[in-house]
Amino acid sequence: MNLRATTNRIFDILTRRLDGPLMVTIMVLAAISVTVVFSASGGDTFDRALGQIRNFCVALVVMWIVANMSPLLLMRLAIPIFLVGLALLIGVAVFGETRNNARRWLNVGFAIVQPSEIMKIAMPLLLAWYFHKREEDLRLADYAIAGLLLIVPSALVMRQPDLGTAILIFSAGFFVIFLAGLSWKLLLAAAVAAGAAIPFVWPFLHDYQKQRVYTLLDPTTDPLGAGYHIIQSTIAIGSGGLLGKGWLTGSQAQLDFIPERSTDFIFAVYGEEFGLVGGLLLLALYLVIIGRGLMIAMNASTTFSRLLAGAITLSFFTYAFVNMGMVTGILPVVGVPLPLMSYGGTAILSLFIGIGILMSVSTHKQLVAT
C-alpha cells in the first residue's frame, strides 16, 4: 500500500501540471515527426530519427519544468528574459558571427546562441506583462509603447537578415496587442498604412527576399533557382494524391528532389508519402492544439496568463500556416520550420516551452485567483 501510495504520489508530481489533451496530441505529432524524419533522411539511417527522438525528450523535460512554473514566476521572469534577449540581439548586430551571409549567432563564451529564438518567447512574455501591469489604466499611449517594444527586436532580427523569425517574433507580440483589445479602427488604419508602406519598404528588401516574392507569383520564371524549391515540393505533394505513395516510397523525397526535406520542407515529404488524408490529419492535430490553447487562454484567471496563452497559441498557428503555405506554394519561401514536425532541436524546444506555458496557465489558475 505504501509503495502504491508512493507511486501515486510520484505520478501525481509528474502529471499534475500537464494538460491531457495537449499531451496526447503532441505525443502523436512527435511519433509522426520521427516517422517522417526517418523517411526524409533516406530511410536507411537512424541518425536523424534518433536525433529527433532525443530532441523531443530534452524538450519534454524542459516543458515539464516550465509547466511547473507558476504564471506569477513567469511574469517575474518577463523583464529579465526580454532584456537578456534584447542585449544578445544587439550583441549579434555588433559582434555576431556571420554564417551563410546572415549574422544570427552570438558566441557567449560557453555556447553559440541564436538570440532571435529567445525573443520568440520573450516578446509575448514581456507584452503580456506590460498589459497586465497597465490593466487598470490602459491608454492609447500604452499601445504605442507596446508597439515600440515590439518593433525594435523585430527590426533587429530582420536586419540579420532573418525574415522568417522576424515575422514570427513580430506576430507573437502583435497577437498580445490584438488580444489586449487594440481597437479595430486602429488595426484597420495600421493595415492600410502597412499596405501603403510596401512601395517604400520594397527597395530596402534584400534581393533574395524580393526574388522569393517573384518566385511565389510565378515559380516557373526560375525553375532551377529560387523556384526549384516550390516546384519540387508542389510536385511531391500533388503526386501523393489521396492516400499518398506510402512511407519510404515517395520518389520525390527518396531521390532527393525535395530540398531541405527533413527540415523546412518536411511537409512535402509527408504530403507525398501520406497524401491528402495525412495532410488533413495533421491539420486536425494542429487544430486540437490551437483549440485547446484558446480554451486555456479564455479560461485563464489573469490578464497576463490570458494574453500569454492566447499569443502563444496564435503563434503556433502562424508557424504551421506559414510553413504549409510556403511548401504548398501559396506563400513566399521563408525559413520557418513546420511545428513539431521538422527536424531540429531549437524549434522543438521553443515550441515545447510555449506548450509548457499553456499547461502552466491551464493548471495554475485556482492558485492565482484574485
Added chain:
Amino acid sequence: MIGTTIRNRELEINVFRGRALFAGFAILIAFSVVAARLVYLQVIKRDHYYTLAEANRISLLPVVPNRGLIWDRNNEVLAANYSAYTLEVTPSRVKNLDAVLEELNTIVEIQPRDKRRFKRLMEESKNFESLPIRNRLTEEEVARFAVNRYRFPGFDIRPRLFRNYPQGDVASHAIGYIGRINDADLKRIDDADLTSNYRGTDHIGKLGIEGGYENELHGSTGSEQVEIDAGGRAMRSLATTAPVAGNNLTLTLDIKLQKIAEQVFGEGRGSLVAIEPATGEILALVSKPGFDPNLFVDGIDPQNWDLLNTSVDKPLLNRALRGAYPPGSTIKPFLALGALESGKRTPQQTISDPGVFRLAGVAHYWNDDKAGGHGLVDMRKSIVVSCDTYYYQLASETDIDETSKFLRSLGFGTKTGIDIDGELEGTLPSRQWKSNRLAKGTPEARKWYVGDSISAGIGQGYNSFTPMQLAHATATIANDGVAMRPRLVRHITDVATGTIKSTADLDINKPTRLALKPENIAFIKAAMAAVPIEGTSARIFANSGYVSAGKTGTAQVYGVKRGEKYVAGRVAERLRDHAWYIAYAPADKPTIALAVMVENGGKGAVAAAPIARAVMDYYLLGKKPDIAKLKTPDNEPQSDD
C-alpha cells in the same frame, strides 16, 4: 473612442473572448485554405503532378554503341577503341569554375594543356553539356575523386570509349579522325534525321574513312530507362534496349606499303597514290606531311591546333585528293593516246625538233627542254625522251575542246569517285572554262588562244590535277582501258550478324570499259615501258628486277623568262618545280599503278621516280628501301624531262 480606458474587468474578458473567437475563426479559414490547396494539388491536379514526378524520376539514357573498327587489307588495326575514365563537368552547375579547378587539381592532376583544351570546348558547346576536363584517369585518381566527389558538385567520372589510332600519323589523311561534334556536324545530323541516334554520342568522324563511312562506323544507339536522383545520378536500371555496334571496315590499304611510302618521302611534302589496277583498290594514299589523329580524339588543344592549322607545310591538307598541281610531262602519254584515237597522229609519224617551236604568224616561240632539240621524233620517242616540241606541235593542231573531252573520259577534271569526301575536280581547261573563269575580263581576254593550247600541251598552263586523278588515269591505262572506281574500303563486316559485304559487289564499283582501241593502248603502254629502260627514268630503274612502265614529269611553279635557263639552286625552295612520276608494274600484268608528286621537288626523274621505285620494289619484291641511299643530290640534271 480609441484609447478609452477599460476598467471593467468583465468587459476586458469579453473583449479578449471576442478577439480569441475572431482569431479562432480566422484560423479555421486559413486552415481551410491550406486544406483546399491540398485538395487542389492532391486530388484535382494529382495526375498532372504524378506525371511530373515520374518524369523527374525516370530518365531515358542513351547507350552509345561501340564504333566500328578499321583494319588494313592484312587485318592490321588502324583504328580501335579502348575504355577509359574521364572526369567531366557541367559548367552551368559550377559557380566559380577556375577556383574549383584549382581545388580539384589537388586530387586529380589538371594540366594547363587540359585547361586550354577545356576552354576551347566550352566556347564550342552549350553550357549545360557535360564536358571532359581530364581524360584517361588512373585507377588511383578515380578512387581519390570518388572519395571527394561531394566537394565537387557538377563533376562526375564516366567510363568512355576512346578512339585510338595505333599507326599514329601513318595514313592519317586516309583514315581521318574523329572529333567532338560541332555545330556544323549537328546540322548535318539533324538534316539526315539522325538526331536520336546521336544522343549520347559526342564524337563524329571528321575526315577520311572516319568521316566518309560515319554511317557504317557509328552503329545504332540503344537506350536504358533508369531511375535518377535529383543530381541526375542513375540509381537503378528499369529497362534496357541494347545498342548495335558499328560495322567494322577492312580497308584496301596495305599499311606496310603505306609506311614504306611515307618513309621514302622523308620530310618532303607531296603525295603518292597507289592503286591495284584490276580492282581500283587503293593500296597506299600518302599525303605528306601528315598529322597524328590521336590529337583530335580528346579534343585538340589550341596549341597543337594552331601548329597544324597555320603551318606553311599545311599538314591538314590531303594533297592526294585536294592538292591540284600542273601535271607537267606526265600528261604526255594520255595526250598521245588521244592523238592516236582521234587519228591526228600515227605511231610512225615523225616531227623534227630543232629545240624550239615556232608558230606561223606568231612572234612568240616555245623552247624545248633540251637545247638543240631531239632531232627526228616519233610518238614512242616523244614519250621516252619526253619531247616538248612534239606536243607543242600536236597541241597547236588539236582543238582544246577535243583534248578536254578526251582527257575527261580518263577522269581528268572530274572526281574519280573515291569513297571518301573532299575530292577536288582539278582544272581541265576548255574554251567554255576560260570564258567562265575570266567572266569579268574583256572578250579578248576570255578568248582561247592557240598559245593556251600549246602550254596545256605539255601539262602546263591552266591544267592542274590531283595525284588521285593521275594515279586513277594511270591505273586505267594499266588495266587496258577498263576504269575502276578507286576505293579505300574493301569490305564491311556487320558485327551483329557477322555478315561480310564486299564493296566490289556494289554497282557503283563495276568496271567501266572506255571506248579505246586496244592497239592504241598497247602502243602507249609499250612506250611507257621503255621509259624506265632507255628513257628519262632509266638510271633510277636500273637493275630493278621487274619490268615497269612510267613517265616522268616536272611541273613549273615559277615562270622562267624566255631565254633564261632554269637553275634550281637559284630559285627559292617554294618556287621550285613540282616533281612527278607515274608508273605501273609489272608492265605485262600490272598489280600496282601509282602517281607520285613531290612538291617543289625539282625534276621528276630525280625526286619522284626514286620514290616510285622504292614503293614498287617493296610491293613486288618485298625489298625494303635503304632510306639513306635515297637522299641523292637533287638538282643534278640526269636527263631531259
